[in-house]
Amino acid sequence: xxxxxxxxxxxxxxxxxxxxxxxxxxxVGGRPMIExxxxxxxxxxxxxxxxxxxxxxxxxxxxxxxxPGVEFALQAEQKGTGHAVLQAREALRDHRGPVxxxxxxxxxxxxxxFAALLSDQAEHRASCVIGTxxxxxxxxxxxxxxxxxxxxxxxxxxxxxTPAEQAIREINVGCYVFDCxxxxxxxxxxxxxxxQKELYLTDCCGILKQAGDPVVASCRLDITxxxxxxxxxxxxxxxxxxxxxxxxxxxxxGVTIVDPAxxxxxxxxxxxxxxxxxxxxxxxxxxxxxxxxxxxxHAHLGPxxxxxxxxxxxxxxxxx
Numbered sequence: 001x002x003x004x005x006x007x008x009x010x011x012x013x014x015x016x017x018x019x020x021x022x023x024x025x026x027x028v029g030g031r032p033m034i035e036x037x038x039x040x041x042x043x044x045x046x047x048x049x050x051x052x053x054x055x056x057x058x059x060x061x062x063x064x065x066x067x068p069g070v071e072f073a074l075q076a077e078q079k080g081t082g083h084a085v086l087q088a089r090e091a092l093r094d095h096r097g098p099v100x101x102x103x104x105x106x107x108x109x110x111x112x113x114f115a116a117l118l119s120d121q122a123e124h125r126a127s128c129v130i131g132t133x134x135x136x137x138x139x140x141x142x143x144x145x146x147x148x149x150x151x152x153x154x155x156x157x158x159x160x161x162t163p164a165e166q167a168i169r170e171i172n173v174g175c176y177v178f179d180c181x182x183x184x185x186x187x188x189x190x191x192x193x194x195x196q197k198e199l200y201l202t203d204c205c206g207i208l209k210q211a212g213d214p215v216v217a218s219c220r221l222d223i224t225x226x227x228x229x230x231x232x233x234x235x236x237x238x239x240x241x242x243x244x245x246x247x248x249x250x251x252x253x254g255v256t257i258v259d260p261a262x263x264x265x266x267x268x269x270x271x272x273x274x275x276x277x278x279x280x281x282x283x284x285x286x287x288x289x290x291x292x293x294x295x296x297x298h299a300h301l302g303p304x305x306x307x308x309x310x311x312x313x314x315x316x317x318x319x320x
Contacts, residue, residue: 002097004118005180006041007088010034010104011054011075016230022056024104025063026235029242030266030284032063033229036107036242038070041100043111044118048095050088051104054078080198082190089184098122099180101201105229108241109175109221116220117177127182127213128205130155131175135223142172142202144217152209152217155202170219172202173226182213242267269301272309287320 010024017023024034038049047069053060054075064070073087085101092099098121100114113131121129130152132144143165145153155172156165186204194200209215229235246267247260254273257263262279265271269283272291277283281296285303289295295313305320307313 002095004041004044004046004098004100004177005048005050005092005095006046006100006102007085007092008034008037008041008049008051008102008104009081009084010060011052011057011078011084012105013055013078017232017235020056022060023229025059026229028107028229028235028239029246031268033107033238034060034064034104035067037102037104037109038064038067040109040111040114041102042069044114046100050091052084052087054084080192080196081201082187082199082203085183085201086187086199089187092180092184095180097180099178099183101176101178101183103174103228106174106225106227107229108225108227108238108245110225113175113221113225117175117218120216120218120220121177121179124214124216126177126216127179127186127208128215129177130205130215130217131173131177131221132170132217132219133173133221133223133226134169134219135171135226136169137223138166138169138171143168144170144172146170146217152205152215154206154209170217171226173221174228175221175225176201178204182208186211266303278315 012023014023025032049070051070051072052075053072061072073091075084075087117129117131140158142155142157143161145156147153186207189207190199190203192199205215224241227238229238246265247257250271255271256276259279263277264282266284268286271289274291275289275293278296280298283301287301287303287305289307290309292309293307293311298315299313300318302320
């Protein structure tokens with residue numbers, strides 16, 4: 001099987017963030033949010049990542065210049081998601097196989113979900129797999145309409161949905177796996193038939209289905225993964241969700257976190273079993289803490305901290 005590639009959308013402005021910094025470079029858990037997306041794609045075998053840049057393109061290029069496998073395509077004018085993906089056509093002209101289309105402002109996407117979508121694409125030999133999730137809080141989101149046998153029919157946006165369609169809980173998350181060549185075939189046929197006069201990636205799903213191609217809606221994601229970032233309120237919410245995910249993993253691995261609400265731990269940190277993390281402690285970057293340690297309270301461990309087994313790090317200590 002041909003290794004998958006990925007297109008990552010990162011051209012948007014930070015208008016609602018009230019920021020001159022490109023949205024995807026705002027940090028979550030001590031890292032630009034787009035880095036989580038790139039890591040998730042790499043974890044399922046993606047080696048080429050075409051990042052679509054636009055607003056403050058030089059800043060995004062500079063921030064990701066040392067990232068392995070990343071190349072860039074410029075969307076000089078923002079004319080919709082379909083138009084953004086089209087900018088990767090030249091770079092991927094010769095690719096025969098699956099391509100992820102991901103957004104750089106959704107850092108909670110899991111590699112396990114990417115793998116499931118990729119598996120569905122291979123199993124159904126689908127030209128398009130749409131990642132979906134179920135939620136009661138579906139207002140404003142695209143609904144997945146299925147036929148009598150459960151097959152994908154269409155995506156309906158809030159403003160166009162009938163009362164019955166508005167009640168649908170399955171929503172489009174904005175994460176896709178396409179057959180690369182069929183994706184660009186469909187993109188050439190989408191039209192700006194909307195109030196914004198933009199080219200929408202979602203229109204490709206209908207175009208491919210009408211052409212007789214297999215199109216699959218795959219409910220493989222949970223609603224937390226769908227949390228994107230448009231405002232600093234949402235940035236804080238995503239940070240909180242990422243922290244909870246990190247705390248849960250560490251605690252299930254045998255680490256005691258006395259008061260998670262008063263603790264900050266980077267997702268890259270490695271902490272051994274039977275270690276106790278006291279309140280008001282912050283652990284940054286790829287810090288490494290051995291087994292059976294006690295850290296804090298009020299301790300700060302930087303990314304270069306290496307704490308041997310059995311160490312007591314006293315209160316108000318800074319290391320690394």
